[in-house]
Amino acid sequence: MTKRSTLSALLSNAMDKMGYGAAMVKCRQGTYRELDKISNRNNKDGPCTRFTTGGKAEGTARYFESDIDHMHIVKHVICxxxxxxxxGSSQITLFKVENEETPPGYAKLKLLKQNGNCLKEEIADSLFENSKGEKYISSIKFTENIKETTIWLPGFTAQAKSGPSSPVSNGYLSIDRVVSFNCFLPTDSRNWPSQRSEHTWCGFKNRLDISEIEAHAVPVGNNLSADKYLEWRVSYTKAELFLILSLSQPELKVYILLKLITRTVLKPICNEMTSYLMKNVILWVCDRHHSPYFSRNENILDVLQCSINFLRNCLLANVLPNFMLPSRNLLRGRVGLHENKKLIHILSNMLSSGPAMIFYCSKVKIAMHAILTIPKIFEAYSEFRDDIEKMIMVLCTCRARLRTPGVSQEQYDKLLLQDRIYRTTKLKILTQIGLLSPSTEVSQDEIEELIKSTKGKYYERLSRMLS
Structure with missing residues (x-):
């Protein structure tokens, strides 16, 4: 093996120990799928279906590493x-998608009939009638009209709304919630799969599967549009997740590296450098350059270099096409001239530094150093941290199972403490992170006070470990 291949293999091993190995990625993916199933089953009479998106659904983000992203899809509304x-469908609210005069990736929604019962009042209060008597739904008004009870979470309080999102927080963990509509568009309007080779990385059958996945209308307009209050963004979140889950483990690790580099290096320069941009970068790179070479751990550095070079070229041209809708430029109106120059400069420096580019990310640098200097200690800590995160996933499943409509906060807290799995797992975590002595016996009556008294240190220690 060459020195570059050896360093790539070391980098891959370090990422496994950082919590990004295949087993942990699959654990997160499976857990968040199960949480959605439980939530939707418990709220089957509610107005929305929940779908987890972003790094949590991909399995690429540790528990406290980023916000949890939930898309709530309104039932019986079709665009x-x-x-x-x-x-022929009578009990639905139906909108016509009009995108001939909107920026790529955006549309106006014209109301044709409102026979669905879900969020009927919120939709009615968000309608705007033009001079022709035609009714369109305002994305801004709809977001404002969403009631907190629509997507209730015990223990969480509403935060200031941002764009289409209605975020909530419990002081330690934030959840970004977006309410959307199912959006059905013909395949040719997506440029998928007709403009891509039959031999691309995800396979012809998968591309046909993707073309059948519904899109969603998300309540946010284009910031550069005069009619942005009427525009909705067309999102292909489910299809994008399908593609990310189709990546090989080495490709997925490069995507995670891009996100880490963005958070620590690029975002401080320009806040518009987001994980979503990196998702599109890795999808384009895999689509254009995929070969068995890309799916080997010893070539991770080469794939990362290719990805950074692609991003640099996009910034030079000020064009990063949306993977699912190439006519939409994700950089349009986002990056100022001064920011653009600084981003290009730092990406050029990274590329010129060769394999040392990875040391721009301090977390990766520390992990690689630990593997070389204290391998047994680091291995033990890695297993300990992964076990803690798995136990947190168990707690999340318990919370979802017991979180049912009509249950007050006080009742919910009592139900949790009465649940044997929740109670024993919580006590085990408290013991593992040093907040409870292994020899201490705690009665059921004492558990509530113990949890309250250690809450601050509990979240502080877990956040430091899993962010």
Whole structure:
């Protein structure tokens, strides 16, 4: 093996020990899928279906590493630019998608009929009638009209709304919630899969599967549009997740590295450098350059270099096409001239530094150093931290199972403490992180006071470990 291949293999091993190994990634993916199933089953009479997106659903983010992203899809609401296909459905609210005069990736939603019962009042209060008597739904008004009870979470309080998101927080963990509509568009309007080779990385059958996945209308307009209050963004979140889950483990690690570099190096320069941009970078790179070479751990550095070079070229041209809708430029109106120059400069320096580019990310640098200097200690800590995160996933499952409509905060807290799995797992975590002596016996009556008295240190220690 060459020195570069050896360093790539070391980097891959370090990422495994940082909590990004295949087993932990699959554990997170499976847990958040299960949490959605439980939530939707418990709220089957509610107005929305929940779908976890972002790093949690991908399995690429540790528990406290980023916010949890939830998409809440309103039931019995359909948007389509071929609404005649849904004329036979009586109990639905139907919007026509009009995107001929909107920026790529955005649309206006014209109301054709409102027979669905879900969020009927919120939709009605968000309608805008033009001079022709046609009714369109305002994305801004709809976001403002969403009631907190629609997507209730015990223990969380509402935060200031940001764009389409209605975030909540419990003081330690934030959840970004976006309410959206199902959006059905013909395949040719997506440029998928007709403009891509039959031999691309995700395979012809998968591309056909993707073309059948519904899109979603998200309540946010283009910031550069005069009519942004009427515009909705067309999102292909489910299809993008499908593609990310199709990546090989080495490709997925490069995506995680791009996110880490963005958070520590690029975002301080320009706040518009987001994980979503990196998702599109890795999808384009894998689509254009995929070969068995990309799926080997010893070549991770080469794939990372290719990805950084692609991002640099996009910034030079000020164009990063959206992978699912290439006509939409993700950099349009986002990066100022001064920021653009600084980003290009630092990416150029990274590329010129060769394999040492990875040391721009301090977390990775520390992990690689630990593997070389204290391998047994680091291995033990890695296993300990992964076990803690798995136990947190168990707690999350318990919370989801017991979180049912109509239950007050006080009742919910009591139900949790009465649940044997929740109680024993919580005590085990408290013992493992040093907040409870292994020899201490805690009665059921004492557990509530113990949890309250250690809450601050509990979240502080877990956050430091898993962020």
């Amino acid at each position: 389509s630019n071929e609404p005649e296909h849904f004329d």
